[in-house]
Amino acid sequence: MEQTFSPEQFSVQAIHALQQAGEFASRTRSLSLSPSHVLYGLLAQREADAVGVLTALGHDTEKMLRELKAQLGSRQMVRWRTSGAQQQERMDPALERVLHGALAEANAAGAPFVSTRDLLVSALANPTAEIAEWQNAWRIDVDAVRQAPVRVYEQSVAQAAQQYQDAAARAEAQRSHWRLSSVFLGLAAIMVALGVYLYSTPEPEPVLFFAFVTIGWVISLALHEFGHALMAYFGGDFSVAERGYLTLNPLKYTHPVLSILMPVLFLLLGGIGLPGGAVYVNMGAIRSRWMQSVVAAAGPAANALFAVLLALPFLLISDPTLWLEHFHFWAAMALLVFLQATAIVFNLLPVPGLDGFGILAPWLPDSLHRALAPFYSFGFLLLILLFWYVEGFRTVFWRIVLVMLGELNISPVLIDAGLTFYRFWM
Template sequence: MSVTSIRGADRRGGSDRRVSPIFLGIVAVAAVSGWAVWTEYASDRGFAVFLFVVSAWVVSLCLHEYAHARSALHSGDISIGAKGYLTLNPLKYTHALLSIVLPVVFVIMGGIGLPGGAVFIERGRIRGRWRHSLISAAGPLVNVLFAVLLMLPFALGALDSWPTDFLAALAFLAMLQVTAAILNLLPVPGLDGYGIVEPWLSPATRRQVEPFAQFSLLAVFGVLWIPSVNVAFFDFIDHVMGWFDVPRDYTDYGYTLFRFWKN
């Protein structure tokens, strides 16, 4: 989602950049549950897929926000460290509900990758429009990278040798990353896509658009509820994943396993 701009006091002291144990714990859950899906060790395959997808999805959300923060730090906002954003701790995000909880809820409810929340960047410390655009682009680029890595096994022929359940989980998780990247890159106020173009707009245009930012995400999902738009959107997602030879059947099967409470 968007990187929100604020102006505040300089907080240079007490910066902690060590990786948070909370983040490491989430990574451990992803690793163990992924192993359980791969080896079919778990008696409940669906629950193992659920744990793997949710924990890996939260890891990607943390890295998305970290990319925003790290880019801002190197662009001139030295207050980032003191805010805790570089620890990868999801509880340090200003809007933990928007950054972590709602994206996970949307995955559970509808199988769609909701853009994450915001990290607060003190934009007044940063000079140059290209730097501002890069900070906004850094988060979605993480989702793009995640999606590519998750889809590479399919492109390299893993269908012939890897466990079906594990590949289905990868396919569904990749779909979440692709949807998150595409939605985030929309040039809509409140999303990273708008943050990329905003520095190049006139001050008058930015002032006119600003009041709509708080409603834009709801508007995007409202539009996605329109059946024809929804079909076209997911057809495009399938087209993108088809570049890596990810079968739609595997994505659907991954979603079925993920919703273990329905099985």
């Protein structure tokens, strides 16, 4: 095609019709691209304007396409080997008139680009002898095609390119929603490096023991909140992906005081794993009450899975004397498992603000929610009072924790040593 025509002047479907016309002309060894080939390309675009209009006017476009293909395909031209300049495809002058006519049709209609209907109208209004013969055989009225109200929406090249870019951007954003954050990977790498150090050093620096356990705790916090976010996403709240909750980035879940300072303070004072992070879940978007309960339970479930993974060496090796050779490392691992156990029991308490209450909340009547609403903001204070001033509550709490640790084959001696090493300045 000559440079007077550019892709931006045509719809995507019109370009596809011209491309298919060129491919058909090449297959039949035609010496030039003619309006007849373009007519074939137009009829081959089953979802475009031209076919839509002809079909609405009662024409059998599939039959027309078969007849065109049979007649044009029977004309196998022989091309002699010539110089490079002579081998180049040349445009049939009749086709040039059709393209100019199609541009005029689009301009007259105030359209920003040439559609397949514009090409069809121009081919019928500027017919070659061959097209005139088919037009007469098929009884196509060019004015009826031009004025037919039926129209299939066609896209410009610019629109198609923009849609492609938008789709690519959405796909990239979707991938980034699930991509592990560099923060999480960095913390995991530091934890592994510290673990190797603790394992290989008989008397490790106390501050590095503290760092290993604290980083392990932050990683468990990320896993806990990721569990909530993952189930919320599958339950229907897709906003958790946009907030970055599916990347395991602790910075997306944490608050400097509630997520770092308070849990460490609880650990130092009472030896309790207190998850302080929180993800915002739009429970209104979750599709069922069952799924709302699953979302609430997913956090403690993530802690349970992490605890089992950490406890695998203790479960697989029954000889307790083996823990003495790398005592600091195993004490740190035991302490991390202990923290997971306390976090699970702590979080499953049916107190407002904790996951245990979140599991029950979807099933409670609205009247009870209204009655409890004034106390929701005091759930944390209630826990402190229960833990420090109600001996029966503490007894039951620690008994459940010890049963869990016993099932995981974690020695209380290692836990006590881990707490001592962790509070190295006390």
